[in-house]
Amino acid sequence: MNHEYFEQAKKQYEKWGISIEEAFEKLKNVPISIHCWQGDDIAGFETEQQELSGGIDVTGNYPGKATSPEELRNDLEKALSLIPGNHRINLHAIYAETDGQWVDRDKLEPKHFEYWVKWAKKHGLGLDFNPTLFSHPKADDGLTLTHPDQDIRDFWVRHCIQSRKIGEYFGRELGTPALTNIWIPDGYKDIPSDRLTPRKRLKESLDKIFDENIAETYNRDSVESKLFGIGSEAYVVGSHEFYMQYAQQNQKLCLLDTGHYHPTEVVSNKLSSMLVFNDLLALHVSRPVRWDSDHVIIFDDELREIGMEIVRNDALDRVLIGLDFFDASINRVAAWAIGTRNMVKSLLYALLLPHNYLKQLQEEGNFTERLALMEEFKTYPFGIIWDYYCEWMGVPVGESWLTDVKDYEKNVQLKRES
Numbered sequence: 001m002n003h004e005y006f007e008q009a010k011k012q013y014e015k016w017g018i019s020i021e022e023a024f025e026k027l028k029n030v031p032i033s034i035h036c037w038q039g040d041d042i043a044g045f046e047t048e049q050q051e052l053s054g055g056i057d058v059t060g061n062y063p064g065k066a067t068s069p070e071e072l073r074n075d076l077e078k079a080l081s082l083i084p085g086n087h088r089i090n091l092h093a094i095y096a097e098t099d100g101q102w103v104d105r106d107k108l109e110p111k112h113f114e115y116w117v118k119w120a121k122k123h124g125l126g127l128d129f130n131p132t133l134f135s136h137p138k139a140d141d142g143l144t145l146t147h148p149d150q151d152i153r154d155f156w157v158r159h160c161i162q163s164r165k166i167g168e169y170f171g172r173e174l175g176t177p178a179l180t181n182i183w184i185p186d187g188y189k190d191i192p193s194d195r196l197t198p199r200k201r202l203k204e205s206l207d208k209i210f211d212e213n214i215a216e217t218y219n220r221d222s223v224e225s226k227l228f229g230i231g232s233e234a235y236v237v238g239s240h241e242f243y244m245q246y247a248q249q250n251q252k253l254c255l256l257d258t259g260h261y262h263p264t265e266v267v268s269n270k271l272s273s274m275l276v277f278n279d280l281l282a283l284h285v286s287r288p289v290r291w292d293s294d295h296v297i298i299f300d301d302e303l304r305e306i307g308m309e310i311v312r313n314d315a316l317d318r319v320l321i322g323l324d325f326f327d328a329s330i331n332r333v334a335a336w337a338i339g340t341r342n343m344v345k346s347l348l349y350a351l352l353l354p355h356n357y358l359k360q361l362q363e364e365g366n367f368t369e370r371l372a373l374m375e376e377f378k379t380y381p382f383g384i385i386w387d388y389y390c391e392w393m394g395v396p397v398g399e400s401w402l403t404d405v406k407d408y409e410k411n412v413q414l415k416r417e418s
């Protein structure tokens with residue numbers, strides 16, 4: 001890349017008292033939790049595989065998806081080599097490795113994730129975890145922790161407890177606490193005649209799950225709300241209000257998925273409110289297109305706004321950033337690279353703004369200058385700084401990463417069996 005251009009660009013930012021070096025130093029330590037499920041369309045590796053359920057859907061049939069844990073890890077390694085920074089990998093329970101034996105979800109144990117931990121250690125990665133309360137015969141009617149049948153509820157409670165133990169194991173082994181996030185699909189397609197009973201049952205189930213004493217140094221718990229899903233259009237038990245209250249009362253983290261709100265409602269506008277009342281909160285950054293479609297995140301207004309809210313509120317270590325998108329119509333390694341690079345890019349963009357000055361303008365009621373500067377900064381030479389950051393971090397600059405993906409696709413992904 002042209003270093004002369006970089007030096008010129010740097011000066012433009014320095015004029016505002018912005019230090020590129022400081023921004024880079026801060027950014028390189030911000031981990032993004034990369035969801036493993038983009039690599040295999042949320043199929044997982046259970047011996048008795050079920051169709052994807054839970055009101056979520058992956059569309060597309062781009063060839064070369066990972067069909068084994070080894071392939072998935074190789075694909076993740078490839079993606080990580082294209083993304084600047086040291087990140088985390090987010091696993092679901094369906095990614096257990098059980099040696100060809102059927103192990104039902106409520107019987108899963110840390111030992112079923114030994115290979116993942118070994119791999120994470122080798123690559124210096126943290127791991128996060130999610131119980132899988134879908135794609136299972138006991139979730140066929142879309143109800144799990146709120147099911148009217150006590151046996152079914154108990155089964156899922158046991159699964160969540162085991163999952164928290166797995167998270168604890170990750171945290172202990174890797175020296176960085178895992179985030180174990182509970183998301184359930186439970187809800188109704190049509191207008192319920194009773195909204196309260198399922199919510200009371202959800203509280204009861206969660207209380208049982210969190211009653212199990214798990215060391216917080218190793219495992220943190222979060223709960224993820226949703227507005228609607230396929231087949232739960234009219235009512236979702238675990239709504240935003242429900243979990244926000246539950247998390248507050250029980251010192252759990254609230255996880256906000258950017259695809260889980262009304263179409264014009266934005267998570268960027270929620271972060272400051274949450275930060276007033278919570279030490280930590282968690283995100284699933286996704287891109288809803290007309291519904292919770294989980295498109296790959298792009299460098300759009302909302303992603304930049306999320307980055308700005310995290311940075312300008314000095315919350316880089318208080319907002320645990322995770323990703324949640326899945327697209328099977330494009331190369332899956334490219335999907336990770338595009339989305340995760342964009343997430344990091346949005347943080348860098350935010351780190352290069354004169355937030356104190358812009359805040360001061362607002363306090364003074366100088367909205368003209370506030371708007372003028374915010375607009376002008378959009379066309380500052382940010383691209384060159386981003387390229388330089390990638391070079392500095394030892395990952396491909398600009399679109400050159402695509403060549404790596406094309407080679408990998410040709411030499412590895414397209415040679416796979418299915």
Ligand SMILES: C[C@H](O)[C@H](O)[C@@H](O)C(=O)CO
Nearest residue numbers: 037056130183257284324
């Ligand atoms: C697979 C994920 O856990 C799932 O997408 C969940 O986080 C979600 O967002 C459901 O809509």
Ligand SMILES: [Mn+2]
Nearest residue numbers: 224257284324
């Ligand atoms: Mn999510």
